[in-house]
Amino acid sequence: MTASAERRRSPSGPRHGATPGRVLAALTCLALLAGTGCASSRGPSLRISDLGWPADAPRVRLERVLEPQGARTGRLFRLLAGQPEAPLLERPYGVAWDGADLLLTDPGAGRVLRISADGRVLASSKAELSSPIGIASCSRGIVVTDSESGEVLLLGEDLRVRERLAEGLLRPTGVACSADEIFVAETGGHRIRVLSESGERFLGTRGSGPGELNFPTSLVLDGDDLWIGDTLNFRVQRIDAATGAPRGAFGQLGDMAGEMPRLKGLAIDPAGQLWVADAHLDAISMFRRDGTYLMSVGSTGAAPGTFSFPAGVAANAGGELAVVDSFNRRIQIFRLVAPGTDHS
Amino acid sequence: MHSTTSRQTVSRAALKVRGPVASGGRPGLAAALLALALLPAPAVDAQSTGGAGSGIAATVHNLSVSGPGEIRSLTETEICKFCHIPHNPVVSDPLWGHTLSQQQYSVPRSPSAGPGVQLGGQPDGSSRLCLSCHDGTVALGDLGGRGATIPMTGFQRLSPGRSGYLGTDLSGSHPISFIVPNGEPANSSDRDMGLRPLAAIHADQDIELDDQGKMQCTTCHDPHADRFYQPGEVPRFWVKPTVSEVCLTCHELR
Numbered sequence: 006m007t008a009s010a011e012r013r014r015s016p017s018g019p020r021h022g023a024t025p026g027r028v029l030a031a032l033t034c035l036a037l038l039a040g041t042g043c044a045s046s047r048g049p050s051l052r053i054s055d056l057g058w059p060a061d062a063p064r065v066r067l068e069r070v071l072e073p074q075g076a077r078t079g080r081l082f083r084l085l086a087g088q089p090e091a092p093l094l095e096r097p098y099g100v101a102w103d104g105a106d107l108l109l110t111d112p113g114a115g116r117v118l119r120i121s122a123d124g125r126v127l128a129s130s131k132a133e134l135s136s137p138i139g140i141a142s143c144s145r146g147i148v149v150t151d152s153e154s155g156e157v158l159l160l161g162e163d164l165r166v167r168e169r170l171a172e173g174l175l176r177p178t179g180v181a182c183s184a185d186e187i188f189v190a191e192t193g194g195h196r197i198r199v200l201s202e203s204g205e206r207f208l209g210t211r212g213s214g215p216g217e218l219n220f221p222t223s224l225v226l227d228g229d230d231l232w233i234g235d236t237l238n239f240r241v242q243r244i245d246a247a248t249g250a251p252r253g254a255f256g257q258l259g260d261m262a263g264e265m266p267r268l269k270g271l272a273i274d275p276a277g278q279l280w281v282a283d284a285h286l287d288a289i290s291m292f293r294r295d296g297t298y299l300m301s302v303g304s305t306g307a308a309p310g311t312f313s314f315p316a317g318v319a320a321n322a323g324g325e326l327a328v329v330d331s332f333n334r335r336i337q338i339f340r341l342v343a344p345g346t347d348h349s
Numbered sequence: 350m351h352s353t354t355s356r357q358t359v360s361r362a363a364l365k366v367r368g369p370v371a372s373g374g375r376p377g378l379a380a381a382l383l384a385l386a387l388l389p390a391p392a393v394d395a396q397s398t399g400g401a402g403s404g405i406a407a408t409v410h411n412l413s414v415s416g417p418g419e420i421r422s423l424t425e426t427e428i429c430k431f432c433h434i435p436h437n438p439v440v441s442d443p444l445w446g447h448t449l450s451q452q453q454y455s456v457p458r459s460p461s462a463g464p465g466v467q468l469g470g471q472p473d474g475s476s477r478l479c480l481s482c483h484d485g486t487v488a489l490g491d492l493g494g495r496g497a498t499i500p501m502t503g504f505q506r507l508s509p510g511r512s513g514y515l516g517t518d519l520s521g522s523h524p525i526s527f528i529v530p531n532g533e534p535a536n537s538s539d540r541d542m543g544l545r546p547l548a549a550i551h552a553d554q555d556i557e558l559d560d561q562g563k564m565q566c567t568t569c570h571d572p573h574a575d576r577f578y579q580p581g582e583v584p585r586f587w588v589k590p591t592v593s594e595v596c597l598t599c600h601e602l603r
Contacts, residue, residue: 096484096490098484098485098486112484112485112490113490136485136489136490138485138486152485152486152489152490153485153489153490176486178485178486192486192487211414211416212414213414217414219412219414220412220486220487222486222487236486236487237412237431237487238414257437258430258434258435259434259435259436259437260434260435260436260437261436261437264437266434267481267482269484269486284481284484285434285477285478285481307471313471314477314480314481314484316484331484332471332472332480
């Protein structure tokens with residue numbers, strides 16, 4: 006979005022001078038319009054859709070694309086070309102900021118990576134996980150969900166599994182944590198499991214009503230609000246993190262920008278807007294918390310700024326939004342730019 | 350959705366048997382009609398094969414909140430929408446502008462992202478719909494079969510556990526989204542796929558290539574009907590009773 010904040014639309018409606026010719030024309034138009042049942046008193050005009058750029062509309066720009074060397078070739082090509090080693094990213098999914106680093110899950114390779122801001126792989130786990138999906142940097146350490154083994158795992162700094170926090174979950178995916186609780190979306194159980202020192206509790210049940218879930222996949226905790234990517238209800242829901250009481254929902258099924266046919270990643274940026282990654286639209290969309298649709302970024306493709314199955318998204322305090330472009334095997338990092346700082 | 354049989358039964362039941370049959374007429378017909386009219390109408394059965402999708406309500410692809418095996422009166426559209434995403438031509442306008450096009454970014458040229466770089470083996474077509482859920486979140490990703498050998502009769506050169514098995518971006522799975530060539534290419538590599546001629550593949554009623562002649566997920570899996578699933582033996586939504594029969598439609602044993 007490069008439309009500058011200075012663009013203004015002219016006030017709607019043409020201006021008429023009151024020459025006799027124009028008066029006659031206007032009266033003729035009026036007569037015709039009255040005759041055809043139109044009530045307009047200004048004559049025909051073009052509809053102006055004022056996009057309503059508020060003076061403080063931010064911009065989004067793509068800043069960096071992180072992709073391993075040779076990421077663009079499939080295994081078949083690499084084998085035939087004599088490059089048999091596995092790529093650094095096989096099919097990444099989840100992402101979380103940890104300071105200036107990115108934590109990344111790669112269910113295609115069964116492992117977790119830590120990547121620096123300039124693209125160096127600082128640490129990588131062994132390929133010992135089945136399907137690591139969600140990842141979060143919590144007070145106890147790095148928490149990862151394994152959707153195939155049904156476990157919630159605590160990783161050490163070396164990204165090896167240090168402790169199994171929970172097991173037997175029904176396809177755990179999205180994860181978010183507060184100071185003393187870990188929230189896990191159980192996609193196959195259509196509920197949220199909350200882990201803490203004092204035990205477990207559950208939020209939500211299967212359904213399509215307020216507070217009910219159908220294959221939830223992503224979570225964001227914001228104060229005492231838990232935002233849930235309620236994927237097969239095609240909506241984002243907000244509930245009370247303590248009680249599960251529904252506090253609103255928005256989104257709908259469809260194939261147009263701003264809709265949520267395959268909601269995957271969810272994030273909240275420093276300005277408080279929600280970002281939703283959709284794997285069918287191959288786009289990320291921005292919404293206000295009240296559900297007002299703001300804009301979308303991207304379409305299907307492999308060029309920068311396009312996506313192939315975008316998955317996890319994560320925002321940091323500095324205004325960077327990391328998007329895992331899973332089938333393009335890369336991470337695209339966008340920056341939210343405040344107006345008036347065009348060249349920052 | 351009613352099966353054809355039930356509709357006919359209903360209409361037969363509506364036929365009136367007019368008056369006493371004349372002695373010289375056709376007593377058999379009236380009796381037959383009456384007997385047919387008294388037949389119980391078959392229950393509307395989600396397992397019936399009347400029409401596409403009629404079996405889906407009982408499969409795991411019934412993603413509606415009531416799930417498979419429960420409320421049978423659920424209309425088919427409530428199940429269809431999860432994959433057959435409805436087109437909504439009228440949506441609210443985005444407040445902050447239209448969908449961005451690539452030109453709107455001034456992106457410095459990246460050495461690895463020049464124009465015309467062709468990604469190898471990107472899934473396309475109907476397989477994209479499958480992969481939008483089968484990524485480890487809504488449903489199992491990598492098809493859950495990483496490293497497992499596909500049980501086949503006879504000796505096969507290629508199997509997932511052996512080195513030289515060629516996957517694409519989908520680890521451990523058969524390549525997809527490629528145009529199936531007609532028989533073995535003349536200058537093929539040393540990997541002999543035993544590919545049958547296209548005519549033989551097309552002749553099979555269960556194996557379908559897409560409208561561009563590509564193999565997709567739907568070539569081996571029918572997402573609407575899970576007729577032959579056996580845990581550990583036959584995958585879900587498989588189009589034939591055994592694994593081998595599907596493979597052998599396109600590949601000859603060597």
